[in-house]
Amino acid sequence: MRNWQLGLRNELNQLADKNLIRELKSTAHGTNPVCVREGKTLLNFSSNNYLGLAGHPLLIQAMQNTVEAGSPSSRLLVGNEAKTQHLEEELAQWQETESALVFSNGYMANLGVLSSFLDRKDAVFSDQLNHASIVDGIRLSGATSFRYRHGNMNHLENLLKKAAKKGFRRKLIVTDAVFSMDGDIAPLRDLVSLKEKYDTALFVDEAHSVGTIGPQGKGLAHHLGISDQIEIHMGTFSKAFGVYGAYVAGKKDWIHYLINHSRSFIYTTALPPSIISAILQSLKLIQQSDRSRHLLKRKSMKFRDELSKYGFNIANSSTQIVPVVIGDSSKSLAFSQKLIANGILSVAIRPPTVPAGSARLRFSLMADHRDDDIQNVIESITEIGYECGVIL
């Protein structure tokens, strides 16, 4: 055991030397968009609670009105509450598809989808910047993985051509709709064309787009009017919905297949009824939140425009997720610390969450951010940017 201990300590020290060590910071959430972190009150620019629903009185009330706190078992034993089935019907209707299945969270949904539909006989084509849960799901599936350069359809097509000669059983393209660390959007229309041309299925993770994009917050695919051309849709309840959990939606047979094959669905306890009640309530609010979506869009656009004007590298962000790419991890940490000193929270994101050499601050806007707060934050970022040599 002593060797274990020394080995672990050694590796942690190496991470710290490279400014890559991670520590948990005690954080409490007050009235949006403020949080208290290690005793300091900060304007929160790191939250995925984009519409501010996490603290909504109707969601809290829905949880409080639920008698049972926990679930008795997995769904396939005695954990299949009528309320969960009702939620799945509502989700399918909202997503304008045949069927939906609730998962414990987005990570498990992605693991479940990829490892159920694919195995060693199959090929999967994945954007280089897809979320870690997609990467892990691919690994678990054992399928041959073709990673295409971020958003690069020529590269993807070359890989599809290459794979076409190899006689794979099934082929699947998988992409985030909105990329979680870059805030840009996937070229879904082009992906649909390629998947048709190469007889491939398409799986879209709408974790950061449901609630924030599209009519009634249905997500990017609906916004583009191509939802029915995508075989598998996934979304989370942990971001704009302000609750917890996730869903996968699609045709009946695909969902039924998941019920029979997805180990991250079968071998885990059903989400508690209190959570399901809150999700049901949130689904109603999400559909009525056009005004919040509009505010979020307007505020995000202003934030992005101002930062680009000052010369910050905000990648190709076109959403409420706005990175300020710095490159160096220690510089990113120092930038974040200086913002904290100014009462602003934007957590530094470092490898391996983002590729080596692309450490950054990831700002996420909320509909609740006040215009003058946003203006002050832009001024602080700019001052610190000059001071740290991030902009010249």
Ligand SMILES: Cc1ncc(COP(=O)(O)O)c(C=O)c1O
């Ligand atoms: C694109 C994407 N997919 C999946 C997930 C995982 O979702 P959850 O937090 O519900 O596990 C996240 C969240 O971190 C994400 O950003």
